[in-house]
Amino acid sequence: MKYMLMMHAPKEGWTNAGIGTWPKEAIKAHIDFMMSLNRKLKEDGEYFDAQGLAGPEEAKVVRARKDGTPNTDGPFAEAKEFLAGFWIVDVDSTERAYEIAAQASAAPGKDGTPLNMPIEVRQVMSAPPDA
């Protein structure tokens, strides 16, 4: 079963680059943590995809106009949270997806303590074999 784990980061305290405002050691610890989490998922055969998203400063919402051309809106400065990145894991149970999400949530923050970021867990719908 595939699950998408969406990491929502609070915008407050993440001005501009977010982790750029942290001390050097904290940034390094955070990056190391994320890399070793991905490595572990790969080793365990549970990794499907993981991507970090570029900063919310450039985020736009697009809707089609009547003639089908794109109408862009944003970025939305008032949003409290933004999607910072996601994992797609292929696991045997929902519980296992929750466990991985909890690990990701505990990534170290500015002062080295766990960030406890909210991670939204959603099952990826299975597709017909030929899709």
Place this chain on the structure above:
Amino acid sequence: MTAARAPLGFEHLLRELAPQVLGSVVRRFRDFAAAEDAVQEALLAAAMQWPREGVPDNPRGWLIHVAARRMTDQIRSDLARRQREAFILMQELAEDWVAAEPDVDSEPDRDDTLILLFMCCHPALTSSSAIALTLRAVGGLTTAEIANAFLVPEATMAQRISRAKQTVKASRVPFQLPTEDERAQRLASVLHVLYLIFNEGYTSSAGADLHRSELSGEAIRLTRAVHALLPGDGEVAGLLALMLLTDARRPARTGPDGELISLKQQDRTLWDRDAIAEGITLVTGALSKGTIGAYQLQAAIAAVHDEADRAQDTDWPQILALYGLLMRMSDNPMVALNHAIAAAMVHGPRTGLELLDALEADGRLTGHHRLDAVRAHLLELAGDNQAAIAHYLEAAGRTASLPERNYLAMQAARLGAAASPH
């Protein structure tokens, strides 16, 4: 000067011959898609037979012969099918094929690889299509390998390649060398595609993304082949030199965890001396011939960097002069940005910052993270750490490259730590 070549292994020989064979078969039969299938079958047959029976005396001729036979079989069976469907259609088709009767293979095979490259880098194609088609048809990579390198599903890449072939077919570009008038422009397209392939591999984060770095090697291999075909062309030599001089720094460019290391901080003893020597020889030879082009100038700049044993030994006045020439040649804001850095290194950061203001007013780089990153760097040199931090963060928020984001965030943090002890 020719570079050391890997010993010609069996697969290497097949990969080297594949574009020549494909070129020859396409020229005879004028059907790119069918020719590619036929060449694949010929290569497969060679891979089965040659290890057993030995490599034939004329391996290229053998492959062309087998592929052409497959093509003829295919045409016969197509004709038979069509005959059942409509007699008249068969006649038309047969006339077509008579018109395209295999001509004597008189042109030297070197032209076929070149024609194939011109075809794959046809201006009608988007760059992503041209890149994929070039790697497939000339580079001999499998669709799976290309998909892997560009981190897209294989089915997506297969579709991209197939649509590129359709576009080439629909454009009705004749399978021949472009005319003298078109030649410079078409060669520029080829070099641009090769340059994009190189960058795709080079700018990817190293370490975990080994597959992507192989793209740089592939781009160098292909550019080397073009250089062998057109040894007198200064821009081809310049591009090859630029790739070699840039790729030479790869081992020093990233740290153990794939983090970026700036040119200034790199351990220069890790640079590939052979590649640097070859690159310098190439660019020196090209520049001495007189027709100076943008790739040669960029290669010359890379050479000046590579010649400095320590960052502080860099001959910045020479780099500034070269960027000056480059700016006169192309109206590229990225060149102007690099020119501003060189000016700052020669005349001081304030001069560089003034040039950035002018660039900012120009508007084409508005919102581009590199403008902020350079401004941050120059502000730091000028001693304005607070403003530098703000621009490093701005740049970090805008870049779409994770290693670069991390690098820029680290720069901000480094200055922050210097300002207020934690």
